[in-house]
Amino acid sequence: MHFLLLYRDLVPDYVTRREPLRAAHLAHAQAAADRGELLLAGALADPVDGAALLFQADTPDPTELFARTDPYVLGRLIGTWEVRRWHTVIGAGAAHRP
Numbered sequence: 001m002h003f004l005l006l007y008r009d010l011v012p013d014y015v016t017r018r019e020p021l022r023a024a025h026l027a028h029a030q031a032a033a034d035r036g037e038l039l040l041a042g043a044l045a046d047p048v049d050g051a052a053l054l055f056q057a058d059t060p061d062p063t064e065l066f067a068r069t070d071p072y073v074l075g076r077l078i079g080t081w082e083v084r085r086w087h088t089v090i091g092a093g094a095a096h097r098p
Contacts, residue, residue, distance in 0.1 A: 028071060042055055056093075
């Protein structure tokens with residue numbers, strides 16, 4: 001199954017304020033990718049006002065754990081986050097083919 005982790009309501013001056021936490025955040029994300037949980041991730045652009053991270057897992061638990069332990073969340077750069085199951089049907093990695 002696929003899950004989207006959506007980061008919203010970023011703090012003002014997010015791009016500047018994330019800098020001290022960026023290396024730790026990227027290491028956190030890379031570890032999830034190395035475990036095969038995190039498939040894609042990145043900030044929304046123009047404007048930078050959120051982020052989307054795509055996870056693959058049997059349950060939402062790894063996605064929720066990632067968010068709860070993310071240096072950006074712990075550092076209060078992210079106002080709200082949400083995990084949503086994404087019912088993928090088209091593409092090479094789709095979880096549910098028609």
